[in-house]
Amino acid sequence: MTQVFKFGGASVQDAAAIRRVGELLARFRARPLIVVVSAMGKTTNALEALLAAAREGEAADYQERLETLRREHLTTVEALFGDRAGPVKKRVESLLTELDQRHRRHARRERPFHYDQTVCFGELLSTTIISAWLDEIGMATEWQDARDLVVTDDCYQAANVDWQATAERVRAMASDNDRIHITQGFIGGTVEGTSTTLGREGSDFSAAILAHCLDAEEVTIWKDVPGIFNADPRRVDNAVQLEQISYDEAVELAWHGAKVIHPKTLGPLQQKSIPLTVRSFEDLEAPPSTIGQDTRFDTQTPSLILREAQTLLEIRTRDFTFMDEARQHDILGRLVEAGLHAGLIDAGAMRLSLSLDGHPERLEPLVASLCEDYAVERCDDLTLLNVRHADDALLAALSAGRDSLAERRNADTAQRLFPGSQCRGTWHIPR
Structure with a gap:
């Protein structure tokens, strides 16, 4: 049975x-x-950054950045191959020359097209x-x-696959x-x-595409962490590894902002019941997450997921009429057009509450439109x-000393919105 391995940038960063x-x-x-x-x-x-310099006509900046790319890659080649580096250096130089030519050829084309023709290098x-x-x-490769x-x-920067x-x-x-x-x-x-290019989390998606097409036995994503955790270990001092979760649970965690596997990666695997394993390339004996x-x-x-830098919008009708389906459709349609994601949506008879990621370049035009x-x-x-x-006890403990400005709860997930000043520093999950 076929295995598919995926290595991210951190796992191949140098010699x-x-x-x-x-x-x-x-x-x-x-x-x-x-x-x-x-x-x-x-x-x-x-x-x-090289793309930006090419499009802005910053010749000196462009040349400096291109030379840095060349130096970094050739340094890696020399560290690996020593006096046998010649043939590989030649191939690297050829790719960098082609990259330079593409920048010169496409600098006046629309950015998404130019992006995909150059970033692939x-x-x-x-x-x-x-x-x-x-x-x-001594390993035979193709x-x-x-x-x-x-x-x-040809939907550049977010291309759709012809399966x-x-x-x-x-x-x-x-x-x-x-x-x-x-x-x-x-x-x-x-x-x-x-x-x-395939858009956000495209490398993981690539592995899933190949696995799906080959009916692979498993996909393994190699990272610098042993697996998936129930909270960000940088924010939660007692985060624990989740050694086994379902596709649906992983999608839920990703939806709420956890740094797990993107849903578009899981879709092709779930269709064929192909498991995805996250393992540590630093400790091969560490138990993985599947x-x-x-x-x-x-x-x-x-599991605890914190989304920082949120903006709460409380939206009401001006004439004190209901916040009915038509008005919600209008507001959420504007949200889609702005390219924003609502981490929390809560509706009342005369209001709609939205918690949004704070992207000023997208948020400000949306707010102006709604007003x-x-x-x-x-x-x-x-x-x-x-x-x-x-459970209620855990939620109460996590909320203690914090002022809830909005909240929502269903059978599986509780959400509460707090002032950011009350949420700084390290969190702890009571056991």
Whole structure:
């Protein structure tokens, strides 16, 4: 059965990390093995800055950023291959030359198109280096261009997958069962061969696409943490690992703001009951977290999700009429047009309460639009507390000493909105 591994930027950020990936893969002898790799470290951010410099005509800044990219990647190649680095350096230089040419060719095109034609080079560079390194240490690999595998439309920066065409190409790719197939996350291509990107969490999604098309046994995402936790360990001093949760529970956690697997990654896996495992590349013996069909463990451990920098809008009709379905449809439609997500929605007879992420460039036009037709009260710098599977005692303990400005609760999730000043520092989940 096919296995699909995905390595993010932190796991391939430099020569030492790439050596560790090689050592890790040497422990897994089953074939076929599909390995999906992100750009090294913060390369995507660097490419976005390079893109901005190209579009703004900042020649000196552009050249400096391009040279930094070249130096960082070639330094990694030299650290890995030493005096045998020549052929790999040549391939890296060729990719960087092509990147430079694309910037010059597309700088006046619409930004989403330009973005996809250039940012894809982060993954092309990382997989070129990693594939060469695995060959160097005795692992037979086949480098695959994801732009030839994942067929998409031309909705740049958020391309939609043509599942039938993709499945045909992916199955043909995996027909060679004796090699490790190295390919890129985050990117795809149109039938005409134009580069596209898959949007938020695109690398994880790439792994799910390949697994779905191949009816894989499992997808493993390798991270610098041992798995999925019931709270952010940086904010909650007694966060614990969730070793097993269902697809539905993972989607719920993601919806409420937890940094788990994006729902679009889970969809293709859930359709074929393919489990997704999160494991630590730093500690291979650490127990992983698995997302699958089994729901038995979902309610055993409460999960706490904090959403910071929230804005509460209390929206009322001006003529004291009901906040009926038509008015809610109008308001939520404006929210969609603004590209904002409401972490909390609560309706009363004459009001609609929304807790929104504080993106000023999107929020301010929305508020201005709503104020033209409704009475709007606003409160900023709030923290939204989401608790999955909380009992009354736990919710009371977490709310103690804090002033609830809005709240909502159903059978599985409790939400309370507090002043941000009352939520700073470290939290603790009473047991």
